[in-house]
Amino acid sequence: QSALTQPASVSGSPGQSITISCTGASTDVGNYNLVSWYQQHPGKAPKVMIYEGSKRPSGVSNRFSGSKSGNTASLTISGLQAEDEADYYCCSYAGSSTLVFGGGTKLTVL
Amino acid sequence: QVQLVQSGAEVKKPGASVKVSCKASGYTFTSYYIHWVRQAPGQGLEWMGIINPSGGSTSYAQKFQGRVTVTRDTSTSTVYMDLSSLRSEDMAVYYCARGGYGDIDYWGQGTLVTVSS
Numbered sequence: 001q002s003a004l005t006q007p008a009s010v011s012g013s014p015g016q017s018i019t020i021s022c023t024g025a026s027t028d029v030g031n032y033n034l035v036s037w038y039q040q041h042p043g044k045a046p047k048v049m050i051y052e053g054s055k056r057p058s059g060v061s062n063r064f065s066g067s068k069s070g071n072t073a074s075l076t077i078s079g080l081q082a083e084d085e086a087d088y089y090c091c092s093y094a095g096s097s098t099l100v101f102g103g104g105t106k107l108t109v110l
Numbered sequence: 111q112v113q114l115v116q117s118g119a120e121v122k123k124p125g126a127s128v129k130v131s132c133k134a135s136g137y138t139f140t141s142y143y144i145h146w147v148r149q150a151p152g153q154g155l156e157w158m159g160i161i162n163p164s165g166g167s168t169s170y171a172q173k174f175q176g177r178v179t180v181t182r183d184t185s186t187s188t189v190y191m192d193l194s195s196l197r198s199e200d201m202a203v204y205y206c207a208r209g210g211y212g213d214i215d216y217w218g219q220g221t222l223v224t225v226s227s
Contacts, residue, residue, distance in 0.1 A: 093212035
């Protein structure tokens with residue numbers, strides 16, 4: 001169960017779009033449509049932003065979108081806002097009722 | 111509304127065990143899985159294990175096999191995570207979280223476990 005690979009940091013200016021990648025393997029990301037993305041502000045519990053690869057929970061802005069190609073999933077945030085500055089984690093089902101997280105990406109809004 | 115309320119912070123000595131509780135409310139307890147995820151200071155999220163409250167079946171990350179035990183009490187809608195043989199590297203915030211077998215939709219507030227001699 002190796003951690004999924006995410007860039008350590010990404011940045012963008014308000015109004016711009018950014019994409020965070022999440023690379024796994026054929027045993028997790030590539031094999032299941034069960035990738036989720038979580039936003040975590042300092043000192044707070046994570047919050048789900050995307051589930052099942054591309055679905056948005058009620059209440060999450062449509063500026064957040066998810067996709068997958070092969071063993072790599074991606075989270076795109078469009079129209080960046082200051083409040084989007086946070087850590088983002090991807091997570092994939094890895095079979096046998098186990099999950100694996102990515103190492104996390106720090107998003108800075110310039 | 112869905113709530114997962116965890117027990118308070120713990121301070122333990124190396125080699126000891128810690129038991130963290132997670133009381134669920136606002137939904138049918140047996141209809142959703144409960145995951146345990148931890149986060150060491152300044153580090154990322156790490157998945158530890160899962161329990162199906164309906165039948166009590168569990169699955170654990172290989173890293174924690176033999177050291178972690180997750181149980182549930184359906185009469186009180188509470189899930190427990192027991193981690194034994196604590197070492198300094200186990201110092202972290204421990205979260206319980208609700209979801210399906212493949213994802214998480216609600217998180218508890220977290221429980222800080224400090225391991226210090």
